[in-house]
């Protein structure tokens with residue numbers, strides 16, 4: 001065994017996006033591509049001697065070879081110890097949990113989240129810092145700068161390691177510990193939620209369906225729901241992580257989780273349905289013939305936080321990303337706590353959580369979480385809902401309807417136009433930005449524009465500024481349309497258009513969502529010329 005220095009050339013375009021570096025597998029398989037990025041991460045970290053690194057991924061195609069490479073590179077950079085999930089498996093929230101619990105320097109997550117996997121699918125790599133959360137922009141930018149001039153990397157020539165047997169081995173002077181992928185995470189969940197109450201719920205005949213979408217959360221859900229909480233075998237479907245996610249798109253929304261939605265609409269539907277995404281950080285909550293929007297889910301959990309033992313002390317604040325609906329703001333107001341509005345991406349929540357300014361966080365994109373880790377956490381949200389269902393004894397739909405009756409309903413929808421021509425999408429956003437100064441005061445349909453801007457954010461903790469985080473057109477009554485381009489796609493551009501309007505009157509809470517938002521949808525077309533500019537007459541996905 002010896003440490004080699006290998007000459008290489010820089011690769012263009014290794015700038016991390018909303019959540020790490022994501023590219024097609026074929027790109028990651030080019031000689032030196034992964035190595036250049038990892039070398040740049042280690043360069044940006046500086047002295048790694050004596051430190052601990054956490055390593056794992058969502059099990060998608062290329063996970064195992066990438067882990068072998070990173071282990072050999074970590075050994076060449078003097079890490080004292082790497083904790084790697086058995087079989088290379090660690091969900092994103094589990095990485096966050098393990099980093100925090102074992103006081104690691106940071107961790108590397110191999111995932112492209114909900115993007116399809118397999119030889120023709122996507123792969124991704126993300127660095128998380130010592131608080132367990134995604135590296136902030138200063139760090140990802142420093143990594144990117146290094147990638148642009150990377151001419152060599154250091155790697156041990158050690159042979160492949162057995163990732164499937166739990167235990168400890170060495171590469172060079174570095175200790176490699178293959179750890180149980182679930183244990184630390186399961187312990188944390190048990191400390192937060194009332195497992196006895198949930199167990200009693202299942203004993204009473206409560207039925208649930210959890211769709212693991214053939215991705216990473218299957219082993220976690222099987223161990224916790226069926227193993228520890230006594231849910232009957234078969235509660236978890238698609239529970240084995242597959243390299244290509246069984247050909248499915250592991251993004252939990254009503255469109256992709258069609259099997260679960262069909263089951264929840266059947267005459268003998270279970271009481272509760274849930275799904276998680278490729279790397280286990282997203283969640284979808286479903287009742288009988290009733291989907292809960294992620295924005296509503298955040299608000300409902302915030303309003304009922306006292307049911308969970310880990311949150312009895314109450315909330316310090318709530319964080320939501322700007323495009324997420326304002327439903328949580330109403331709960332925060334009632335609780336007398338702050339609600340922070342941040343740009344899209346979980347990395348913006350880290351400073352607020354570390355500073356003790358918030359406890360719960362959420363994004364409209366099926367992301368919910370809290371200060372227990374520094375990532376969004378799919379199974380955590382599902383367990384929180386189970387805890388709530390167990391304590392309240394009410395069905396999902398009733399809980400949400402009662403919430404709307406108390407706080408009012410924020411009708412909400414997101415329209416995605418996927419894989420559109422990048423230049424056309426950029427031109428659309430440019431034209432929108434140019435039109436912003438003239439919009440205030442204009443009458444559009446039944447609405448009057450209060451203000452229109454391109455969202456800019458100053459982090460209240462570290463003062464860092466992020467601009468161009470989404471064009472928003474906000475009406476006098478608070479209704480709004482937000483336009484932004486995705487930072488996670490790998491094909492062309494994805495235009496996301498978000499719609500929201502508030503309805504206080506409970507008699508008006510049963511309008512189909514798209515109908516309730518039809519006025520705003522027409523205005524978006526009028527303002528942005530979506531169909532002419534993209535050539536698309538309708539969105540690819542509506543959630």
Ligand code: G1P
Pocket residue numbers: 018019113321344345346363364365367485486487488489496
């Ligand atoms: C999307 C979501 C965003 C989420 C991110 C990572 O990013 O919109 O809320 O944090 O995935 O899961 P986008 O593609 O919109 O940049």
Ligand code: ZN
Pocket residue numbers: 092113114277278279280281282
């Ligand atoms: Zn994810």
